[in-house]
Amino acid sequence: MPSNQDFYEFLIKRAKQLTDDWYNSLDKSNTSGVYTSSNPQVIETLKQQNFEFHGILCSIFITERLAFEQELDKWILSVAEDKEHINTPNHHILKEFVRVREQYLGFLQEFKDMSSEEDGFDVFNEWWKLLVQSFDHAMVRFVEMQTAVVNKQLQAQQEVINELSSPVIKLNEHTALLPLVGNIEPTRAEYILENALEQCVEKGVTQLFIDLSGVVLIDTMVAHQLFNLMDALQLIGVKPILSGLRPEIAQTAVQLGLKFDNLTITSTLSQALNRL
Structure with a gap:
């Protein structure tokens, strides 16, 4: 056999x-x-x-x-x-x-x-x-x-x-810009939060301009994430300045009961940059 x-x-x-x-x-x-x-x-x-x-x-x-x-x-x-x-x-x-x-x-x-x-x-x-x-x-x-x-x-x-679409760009020794563009879904929002905090610490940023003029729409979960970012930035000693907030995004934030009390907000990025 x-x-x-x-x-x-x-x-x-x-x-x-x-x-x-x-x-x-x-x-x-x-x-x-x-x-x-x-x-x-x-x-x-x-x-x-x-x-x-x-x-x-x-x-x-x-x-x-x-x-x-x-x-x-x-x-x-x-x-x-x-x-x-x-x-x-x-x-x-x-x-x-x-x-x-x-x-x-x-x-x-x-x-x-x-x-x-x-x-x-x-x-x-x-x-x-x-x-x-x-x-x-x-x-x-x-x-x-x-x-x-x-x-x-x-x-x-x-x-x-994600990294290229949410860069923390230094404007001077302690100030930086985070321009956000396009749709922000939950995964990207989570990345933005983590990346922004890390970059601010690494670059010694104490003031961060966050421009939302390029963001057309965000859902309720993402809105929460962005406002969590504002709170987290303040906890690590970074002052967030928000600009370009579209009416529909502002309405979403209000409906969610999110507070703007401790935030500096300008209608445009150019107005925010005038604070430099």
């Missing part, structure tokens, strides 16, 4: 053939991203990634499941973080996983046809199930990991956007 080692050796000897056959059979008219690249370096990297996958996938027949999945996860993460694959639609990547799986099932049939054993049906059936399960696992893990990678990138980009 053929052994796992026999089938492993059969497959691993054909790893290079698997990669060459796979790449040469790519239908570049029906895919996109990394699979259509004409850049020699990208093509070589793609082939190397595919070849490395075979070395890991074949090992499922001679290694413990946990060790196999750990090595597979390392490979999947490297591909998920690859810029070329990030720019390739997931459905095209999954389609290539399926095509490679068909290669393996084809080789399984070839190995079965070569075998003279009549009682090896159960073994071949187990190998078939193991291959299908391994590819299913690889595809699920790829989607999970690439989603995590993309979300992490989006979060980092959002943090940069």
